[in-house]
Every structure is written in C-alpha cells, then in structure tokens.
Amino acid sequence: MNRQGQLVLGLLLGGCVSSPTFKDQPVIWRVNDRQDMAKPQTNEFERIQYFGEVLVVGPIEHGLGLPDKQPARNVNALDEVPDSTWFTNRLGAHDLTPAEAARGPVTAGPPQLPLTVIRGKDTGGGNPGFFARDATQRTFLIKFDTKQNPEMQTASSVVVNRVLWAVGYFVPEDTLVTFAREQLTLSPDAKTLTPTGVKVKLTETDVDRVLATGPKTTDGRYRASASLLLPGTPVGGFDPEGRRDDDPNDLVDHEDRRELRGLKVLAAWLGHTDMKMDNTLDMYIEENNKHFLRHYLLDFGEALGAHQAEKGRLEDGWENVWDWAEQTKALLTFGLWKRPWEEQTQTPWPSIGAFSSRYFEPDLWKEAYPFSPFAEADKSDQYWGAKQVVRFTRPMIEAIVAEAQLSDPEAAKYLVDALLGRRWKIGRDWLDALTPFDDFKLVGNELCGVDLAVRHGITREGALVQSDDSGRIVDERLVARDGSVCTPLPKAKYAVLRLRIRRGREVRPELQVHYSSEPTPHIIGVIRQPL
Amino acid sequence: MRLTWLVLAGAMALPALLPQPAVASPPRFDTAEGAEGQPDQARGWDDPPGIEDEDVALFIPRAVLLLPRLVLSAVFWLPKQGFKLIDHYHLVERTERILFFDEAHYFGWMPLVSYQSGYGPTGGAKVFHNALFGHDESLSVSGVYGGRYTQGYRLTFKSDRTGGSRLWLDVQGRYEAEPGLLFGGIGIVEQNAAGSDLNPRDSNELTFLAQQRALGLIRAGYTAGQRRELVKFGGSVIFNHREFTRNSVGKRQLASVYDPTEVPGYEDQVNTLELQANLIVDLRENRGLDTRGTYLEGFIGGVPELDQYAYLHYGFELAHTIDLYRTTRLLRLRVALEAVEGDTARIPFTDLPRLGGSQRLRGYREAQFRDARASLAGIEYEYPIHESVRGLLFIEAGYVAEHYRDLVKLDRWKVGYGGGLLIGSESNIAFQLDLAYGDGFHVYLSTDLAQAFDGRSEQL
Numbered sequence: 001m002n003r004q005g006q007l008v009l010g011l012l013l014g015g016c017v018s019s020p021t022f023k024d025q026p027v028i029w030r031v032n033d034r035q036d037m038a039k040p041q042t043n044e045f046e047r048i049q050y051f052g053e054v055l056v057v058g059p060i061e062h063g064l065g066l067p068d069k070q071p072a073r074n075v076n077a078l079d080e081v082p083d084s085t086w087f088t089n090r091l092g093a094h095d096l097t098p099a100e101a102a103r104g105p106v107t108a109g110p111p112q113l114p115l116t117v118i119r120g121k122d123t124g125g126g127n128p129g130f131f132a133r134d135a136t137q138r139t140f141l142i143k144f145d146t147k148q149n150p151e152m153q154t155a156s157s158v159v160v161n162r163v164l165w166a167v168g169y170f171v172p173e174d175t176l177v178t179f180a181r182e183q184l185t186l187s188p189d190a191k192t193l194t195p196t197g198v199k200v201k202l203t204e205t206d207v208d209r210v211l212a213t214g215p216k217t218t219d220g221r222y223r224a225s226a227s228l229l230l231p232g233t234p235v236g237g238f239d240p241e242g243r244r245d246d247d248p249n250d251l252v253d254h255e256d257r258r259e260l261r262g263l264k265v266l267a268a269w270l271g272h273t274d275m276k277m278d279n280t281l282d283m284y285i286e287e288n289n290k291h292f293l294r295h296y297l298l299d300f301g302e303a304l305g306a307h308q309a310e311k312g313r314l315e316d317g318w319e320n321v322w323d324w325a326e327q328t329k330a331l332l333t334f335g336l337w338k339r340p341w342e343e344q345t346q347t348p349w350p351s352i353g354a355f356s357s358r359y360f361e362p363d364l365w366k367e368a369y370p371f372s373p374f375a376e377a378d379k380s381d382q383y384w385g386a387k388q389v390v391r392f393t394r395p396m397i398e399a400i401v402a403e404a405q406l407s408d409p410e411a412a413k414y415l416v417d418a419l420l421g422r423r424w425k426i427g428r429d430w431l432d433a434l435t436p437f438d439d440f441k442l443v444g445n446e447l448c449g450v451d452l453a454v455r456h457g458i459t460r461e462g463a464l465v466q467s468d469d470s471g472r473i474v475d476e477r478l479v480a481r482d483g484s485v486c487t488p489l490p491k492a493k494y495a496v497l498r499l500r501i502r503r504g505r506e507v508r509p510e511l512q513v514h515y516s517s518e519p520t521p522h523i524i525g526v527i528r529q530p531l
Numbered sequence: 532m533r534l535t536w537l538v539l540a541g542a543m544a545l546p547a548l549l550p551q552p553a554v555a556s557p558p559r560f561d562t563a564e565g566a567e568g569q570p571d572q573a574r575g576w577d578d579p580p581g582i583e584d585e586d587v588a589l590f591i592p593r594a595v596l597l598l599p600r601l602v603l604s605a606v607f608w609l610p611k612q613g614f615k616l617i618d619h620y621h622l623v624e625r626t627e628r629i630l631f632f633d634e635a636h637y638f639g640w641m642p643l644v645s646y647q648s649g650y651g652p653t654g655g656a657k658v659f660h661n662a663l664f665g666h667d668e669s670l671s672v673s674g675v676y677g678g679r680y681t682q683g684y685r686l687t688f689k690s691d692r693t694g695g696s697r698l699w700l701d702v703q704g705r706y707e708a709e710p711g712l713l714f715g716g717i718g719i720v721e722q723n724a725a726g727s728d729l730n731p732r733d734s735n736e737l738t739f740l741a742q743q744r745a746l747g748l749i750r751a752g753y754t755a756g757q758r759r760e761l762v763k764f765g766g767s768v769i770f771n772h773r774e775f776t777r778n779s780v781g782k783r784q785l786a787s788v789y790d791p792t793e794v795p796g797y798e799d800q801v802n803t804l805e806l807q808a809n810l811i812v813d814l815r816e817n818r819g820l821d822t823r824g825t826y827l828e829g830f831i832g833g834v835p836e837l838d839q840y841a842y843l844h845y846g847f848e849l850a851h852t853i854d855l856y857r858t859t860r861l862l863r864l865r866v867a868l869e870a871v872e873g874d875t876a877r878i879p880f881t882d883l884p885r886l887g888g889s890q891r892l893r894g895y896r897e898a899q900f901r902d903a904r905a906s907l908a909g910i911e912y913e914y915p916i917h918e919s920v921r922g923l924l925f926i927e928a929g930y931v932a933e934h935y936r937d938l939v940k941l942d943r944w945k946v947g948y949g950g951g952l953l954i955g956s957e958s959n960i961a962f963q964l965d966l967a968y969g970d971g972f973h974v975y976l977s978t979d980l981a982q983a984f985d986g987r988s989e990q991l
Binding site for chain 2: 019020021022023024025026027028029030031032033046047048049052053056057060061064065066068069071073074075076077078080082083084088089092093094095194195196197249251252311312313315321322323327330331334335338342439524525527530
C-alpha cells in the first residue's frame with residue numbers, strides 16, 4: 001500500500017496501526033546499484049538557482065507542505081547502511097588503526113615536484129587555485145590558504161577528508177604539497193574559463209595572481225592542498241533532494257538516504273558548514289564491464305572553522321546564511337536576544353580561528369546553506385552518525401591531525417582536543433539520546449552487545465533493561481566498565497526484545513530487537529526509534 | 532592565553548580519555564556476507580510501520596494549506612525562472628563586468644536609487660574611480676533624475692592623501708534643477724498666521740518653489756595621522772549660484788502664502804562666495820556597518836561683503852559611538868549646531884541652517900525648518916540581524932531659532948523617531964532604509980550612502 005493509501009486507512013482507523021515486522025531473511029550488507037547504465041547528463045551546479053531554492057523558495061514551500069518525518073529508506077534490517085556506490089562501511093564495520101585512518105584514501109602519496117599548471121580552476125569552490133600535473137603525470141587540483149588564515153583551509157581539507165573516508169564515504173585522494181615558485185611551470189596549452197564562461201589562455205600573470213592570494217611559508221614556499229583527479233567522467237554533483245532521472249540505480253530519494261542524513265552529525269563535528277551540491281561529485285565509472293555512477297564528497301577546505309573565518313561570519317555553524325527563523329527573531333528583538341554564537345572568541349592560532357568545543361551545541365548546529373538530508377535527519381540518523389563519530393579514538397584523531405602538518409604543535413594539540421570535546425558532546429546529545437545498545441551478537445541463550453556511550457567514554461555507567469509487551473521489566477543488568485552487557489533471549493519463532501538503557505533515573509527510548517530462535521537463534525531486525 | 536585554551540579544550544576532551552576499544556578488535560559485521568539487495572529494499576520489512584498519529588492529524592491542515600501552496604508555487608515560478616536565467620547567461624558575472632571597468636573594482640559605475648517621502652523616487656547613475664592616483668583618491672561623476680530633481684549632476688573629487696602626499700583635497704561641482712523644494716517659513720511658530728503675503732516668521736505653512744543651482748567647492752588642507760586617528764584641517768572656497776521660480780509640481784506656491792519681499796533672495800538670483808576654515812577629527816575604525824569611534828567636524832567662515840549678501844557662518848557636528856556589546860550593539864550619539872550671523876536681510880533664505888530630511892531630523896520633511904540657528908541631537912542604536920544587515924532604532928530632536936536663547940527651550944524641540952535597516956559591509960553601506968515619525972510618517976531609502984556621516988556633514 002502506498003503512503004497515500006496508508007494515510008487514508010490511518011485516518012479511518014484513527015491512527016491505529018500494527019507493529020512492524022521483518023522478513024526472516026539474511027541481513028543485507030550490500031546493495032546492487034551498479035547496474036550498467038548509459039552516461040547521464042551532467043548535472044550543472046547553477047549557483048543562483050541553487051541558493052535561491054535552498055535559501056528562499058525551498059524553506060517557504062517546504063514549510064507550507066507540513067511534511068511528515070520519513071525514516072531513512074536505504075538502511076538494512078539492523079538499521080545500518082549497506083555498502084553501495086554511495087558508501088562503504090569502514091569504521092562501522094571494524095576498527096581502524098591510527099595509521100590506516102591517517103592514510104585514508106591516499107594510495108600514491110602527494111604530488112611529485114615539479115608541477116605543471118595545465119588549466120585554471122573553474123570548478124571546486126570559489127577559492128583560487130589551478131589544475132597541475134606532477135612529475136608522475138598525475139593531475140591534481142591545487143588550492144591555497146588565505147593570507148589571513150595560513151594553513152587553515154589546507155589543514156581542513158586533509159583532516160576532513162581522512163575522517164569521512166574512515167567512516168565510509170567516497171572522497172578524493174587529498175594531500176598537502178609545498179613547492180617553490182621555480183618548481184611550478186605553466187603549460188603552453190593551459191587555458192582557463194572567465195567568469196562568464198569564455199575559454200582564454202592562462203598566463204604566468206594569472207598563475208602569479210593566484211599564488212599572491214595565499215601566504216608563503218617561512219622559507220618562502222607555497223603550501224597547498226592537492227586533490228587527485230577522480231577516476232571516471234565527472235557528471236556534476238548530486239542534488240540534495242530527489243533522484244537523478246537518468247540514473248536507473250538511483251532508487252532512493254537523496255534526502256532519505258541514511259548516509260547523507262547521518263552526514264549531518266559528522267558535518268557538525270567537523271564544522272563542515274559548506275555542505276552543498278557543489279561540494280559533491282558523481283563520477284561515471286566502469287568496473288567489471290559495467291558503467292555506473294559513484295558518488296563522492298569533496299572540497300573540505302572550509303570545515304574546522306574555515307568557512308566562518310573566510311566569510312567573516314561568526315554565526316557560521318549556528319545559522320543558515322539566510323535564516324528566516326533566527327534572523328526574523330533578531331530583527332524583532334532589537335538586539336536584546338544574545339544569540340548563542342555571540343560569545344565565541346578567536347583562538348590564538350590563525351590556522352584554527354574560532355573553532356572550538358566550548359561553544360558547540362550539537363542540537364543548535366546548522367549548515368550554512370540548507371541541505372535537505374540534514375533537515376530530514378531524525379534521531380535514528382543522528383544516532384547512526386554519532387556512532388561513527390564516537391568510534392574515533394584519540395590516537396586516530398591525533399594521527400589524522402598530524403597529516404595536516406600544522407606548523408604550531410600547540411595548534412595541532414588544540415585541534416585534537418577540540419575535536420574530542422565536540423565528539424563527546426555529540427555522543428551525549430545524539431548517541432545517548434536513544435538506547436545506545438549496539439554491536440549485537442548471540443552468545444548461548446543471551447543477546448550480548450555494547451553500550452556505546454559507556455564504551456566510548458560518553459558516560460560511565462548504565463543498565464540494560466528488558467521489558468515484555470506490557471512494559472513489565474523482565475530483566476535488568478548493569479553495563480560493564482567496557483560497555484559490554486547481555487540480556488536473556490526468549491524462546492520463540494519470532495520475538496521482539498524491548499530494550500532500554502537506564503542511567504540513574506533516566507531511561508532511554510525503547511530499542512526493539514526482532515529475533516527468531518528457529519532454525520538457529522538469529523537476529524532478524526532492529527528498530528531504534530519505534531513509532 | 533594559549534595555555535588557557537589548551538586547558539579548556541583538554542577539560543572538554545577529558546571523557547574521551549576514558550577506556551577506548553582495543554585496536555584490531557574483531558569486525559562488528561562483514562559486508563561481504565550474504566546476498567546483495569535492492570537499494571530501496573534493504574530494510575526487509577514484512578509488515579512495514581504505519582503512519583504516525585501526528586502525521587495523520589496533519590491531514591487537515593495540509594488540505595487547508597494546499598491552495599496557498601499552489602498559489603505560492605505560481606508566485607515563485609517567475610523568480611525561479613529568473614534564477615535560471617541569471618545562471619544560464621552568467622548575469623551576475625556579466626553585470627559585474629558591466630559595472631566595473633577593472634578587476635580590482637576601483638573603476639566602474641553604479642546605478643543610484645533613492646526614495647524620499649514628499650519627493651518620490653530618484654534614479655540615476657554614478658561613474659567612479661576610487662584610486663585615481665593610487666592612494667584612495669576618489670573621483671565620481673553622477674547624474675540623477677526624478678523625485679526631488681528634474682535633473683542633477685555632480686562631479687566630486689575627494690582625497691585625504693592626494694598622490695600619497697599629505698594634501699587633503701575635496702573638489703565639487705554641482706548643477707541641480709529642483710522643481711518643488713519645500714519652504715515652510717523661517718523659524719518655528721506656535722500658531723500659523725492665516726491669509727496671504729505673510730511674513731515668513733509668522734507661519735510654518737508648507738509651500739514650494741523651484742530652484743536651479745550651481746555650486747563649485749574647493750577644499751584643501753593638510754592630513755595628519757592615519758585611519759582611526761585622522762585629523763584634517765584646511766580651508767574652503769564655495770561658490771553658489773541659485774535662481775528661484777514658481778514650483779512646477781502643482782503644489783502651493785511660496786508667493787501665494789508668503790510675502791516674497793520678506794524672503795531674502797527669492798526674487799533675485801543669489802550668488803555667494805563663501806570662505807571657510809575647516810577641521811575634521813575622524814577617529815572612526817571603519818565607515819561601513821558597525822562604525823565606531825568618534826567623528827568631529829567643524830567650520831567657521833562666511834560670505835564677505837562683495838555683493839548684496841554677507842554673513843558669518845559656522846557650525847560643528849560631533850558623533851560618538853558607544854560599544855554596548857562586542858561591537859555588535861552600538862549606541863551612536865550625535866549633536867550638531869549650525870549658525871549664521873549678520874543682517875537677516877543680507878542672508879539668503881536658502882543659506883539659513885535647515886532641519887528635516889534623511890540626514891537631519893528624519894521625522895520631518897527635507898528642510899522643513901530653517902532659521903539663523905539650528906541645533907540637533909540624536910541617539911541611534913544599531914543591532915545585528917544578519918552578517919550584512921543591521922537594524923536601527925533612533926530618536927532625534929532639533930530646533931531652529933533666530934536667537935540662541937530660544938534654542939535652549941527644550942520643550943519646543945521637534946522630535947522624530949523611528950527605525951531602519953542598513954545593508955552593507957564593514958567598508959561601506961550599500962542600502963539604507965529609514966522609517967521615521969515626527970509630524971507624520973516619512974520613508975527614506977537610499978543606495979548611495981557609502982558615506983553615512985559624510986553625507987550628514989555635507990548638510991553643514
């Protein structure tokens with residue numbers, strides 16, 4: 001029955017609906033969205049149209065529609081994201097060593113000098129840069145820091161790249177490169193596009209102008225981020241809402257994809273406010289004689305406070321660029337309302353700016369340009385994202401931040417601590433908001449798992465409570481110091497374990513684990529946030 | 532300082548130091564296991580969840596809002612097409628290229644749009660170069676039409692450090708034809724006299740006249756100090772030529788209410804050559820949004836006895852901003868005084884200090900009040916709304932009188948108050964909208980207010 005039918009039926013029945021059940025089948029950990037397809041049209045990023053839609057028209061139309069909250073539509077029976085052309089489980093599936101996290105997607109390392117500029121940068125955000133070929137004939141997009149905030153954007157591009165890769169997103173191979181002016185030459189065929197789309201010859205003056213926008217290192221060299229060109233043919237970014245009409249593999253509306261909704265949590269953690277279609281890219285690739293799209297996230301140079309610093313807007317991370325609710329409230333309260341971002345202060349490091357954990361409140365976090373999947377994210381999506389975030393350990397974060405090669409060790413240490421502080425708040429607000437009992441396995445006649453909030457240091461203690469259908473408590477066990485805890489299994493062909501984590505007097509919402517004991521005990525499905 | 536930050540960050544991160552999972556623990560799940568599913572069928576529902584009660588309850592408001600939604604979709608159709616066109620034809624970039632003649636955006640032109648209650652909309656254009664000799668020398672030529680002006684042209688050169696030297700140089704040439712300027716008598720009377728051929732000191736009846744004016748100004752001096760501690764002093768020569776006729780806007784003529792012979796200059800061409808000594812102390816940090824600091828401008832001079840007009844002319848304006856909260860809530864205090872001294876019959880009515888309008892006493896019409904002395908005090912509160920938008924609340928009070936003793940009768944002062952919006956950046960204000968109430972509602976809109984205080988001071 002479609003949703004309209006359900007709605008009518010729901011009205012007739014006064015909203016009374018039956019409890020959902022799962023098919024008794026193996027959990028799906030991979031989906032096949034790699035069916036052979038013709039090359040789709042390029043989805044151009046039309047800047048004014050996009051911003052007009054997401055900042056002005058969209059919020060009004062969306063608000064009047066009174067849309068209901070739909071759960072994510074691409075999760076599996078365990079409420080996890082199966083591997084696809086959008087996402088590959090890494091940190092969720094298994095722990096990563098700090099070295100693995102630091103290496104990230106990088107296979108062949110940073111560009112080998114010298115570099116040859118082969119064309120101007122007419123894509124990849126508004127910051128100055130160019131495309132250059134290195135000594136091994138690989139092509140990179142080279143981008144620079146701003147003079148006001150040396151090392152900030154280049155550091156962010158590497159740190160965020162590694163984090164998102166570790167979680168499972170497809171990202172380019174981003175590295176850092178430092179070069180002297182004489183190690184940069186200009187190809188005689190190099191061209192660039194003018195702002196009005198006219199192709200013109202790229203000159204040494206143009207290159208020098210780009211270099212002049214960035215700071216130099218103490219030894220007079222240039223530090224830049226280098227993003228290796230992705231394999232395949234680019235066909236534009238993916239729309240935050242809806243699907244590609246010409247992609248038969250695109251079967252789930254993007255705003256209903258768990259990995260895009262849960263990305264909100266990672267974006268909040270990393271201060272990645274510059275989340276927009278222009279910072280995504282679909283590549284038309286060939287694998288095993290099949291052609292299909294792979295969906296990438298890219299251009300992370302404006303996270304970790306860089307978007308805030310570059311645009312000079314302290315409200316970045318708290319308010320959309322055009323925020324109807326907050327800014328109307330500000331207009332009508334005549335400045336008497338002290339907005340939550342106003343107390344922020346700059347750190348002593350230009351490479352860090354005002355990025356901090358002190359003023360970060362996960363529930364107040366907003367991206368700069370409304371991104372539909374973030375708006376649709378519900379508690380289960382936030383839980384999934386938070387679960388990824390808390391799995392980053394201090395050694396992993398230290399190793400990732402070390403990749404950013406910040407010249408001031410104190411700044412690097414501060415950044416690690418700030419990320420850990422924000423991680424803790426995310427765990428508190430978005431992980432421990434539901435029953436954070438996870439990583440299930442069946443041991444004898446018990447369902448065992450981990451209280452992730454205890455395991456990852458968000459809180460110190462808890463108890464796992466099992467109740468029956470009438471709400472009567474049938475079992476209660478204290479969570480061990482490492483977060484592990486078990487609960488007895490009922491004997492039934494299809495049973496629903498109703499579990500809650502209790503912390504002192506506070507009890508988290510019910511988690512349903514659907515289970516069957518036949519032919520052998522196995523978990524059929526999980527509902528994190530029942531209706 | 533760094534230590535404080537590190538301690539704070541460390542304290543926030545402390546919980547993360549608690550037990551962490553061991554590295555190289557067994558996998559939580561293996562995505563290679565099992566069969567592949569369809570992207571939209573991975574959940575594996577047998578009996579899927581139903582509709583939440585609150586969503587069911589939304590059915591009725593959704594139905595009610597359906598029509599407004601459809602109407603809104605129709606309304607938004609045009610802007611959406613506009614957005615598409617802007618992108619497709621690179622209209623932003625093309626406009627930028629049309630407006631600016633160089634990459635640094637020093638040299639270009641801008642449309643001018645303003646609106647003033649009582650006059651209506653004015654439009655025009657300004658061609659400018661803001662670094663003529665490479666040291667922020669600003670040259671502009673503008674033309675405006677409509678509203679207050681039949682036509683108006685202005686050539687302006689302004690520089691604090693001409694050619695990098697200490698030479699402060701302002702040059703201005705203006706021609707304006709104004710079909711319906713306001714004249715509301717001289718001074719402020721308690722009760723308007725009735726009838727015609729009135730002495731302008733006996734009534735504040737609003738009448739109108741047409742004016743053609745040519746002005747030439749040269750101001751030269753010395754600039755000391757840098758930005759934020761700028762002191763300029765020098766002298767000015769100002770030539771004014773004015774001719775007056777009956778207004779052509781169909782409103783009440785000056786001569787139908789007032790005795791023209793009692794309005795010095797109205798029946799003659801007025802030519803004056805004024806000499807001034809000028810001092811400006813500019814301690815402001817910036818000249819756009821969140822302007823803070825102190826600004827003082829003073830002058831003394833007059834029109835020497837070369838022709839039928841002669842008088843002494845002096846005045847000052849002082850503005851100071853108090854930072855109420857982290858340079859986001861600002862309280863701007865402003866006082867101004869302007870006076871002329873001499874035989875009243877030898878002072879053209881146009882050169883009497885005036886109050887009213889967008890720069891001085893916004894609750895009243897432009898130049899609604901005039902007399903030998905004019906004083907103004909105002910408080911303006913600026914608060915943040917958006918990164919490029921500030922809100923304003925203001926209250927202003929002013930009075931004009933023949934003698935100083937009348938200026939101190941504060942109960943007679945005219946009071947105006949209101950609010951507004953400023954849109955711009957730290958370096959300039961691109962748009963200002965003021966809604967003010969004094970003797971009625973007045974609306975002022977301007978897109979040429981890059982000189983928030985400078986504009987006000989030009990009235991002196």
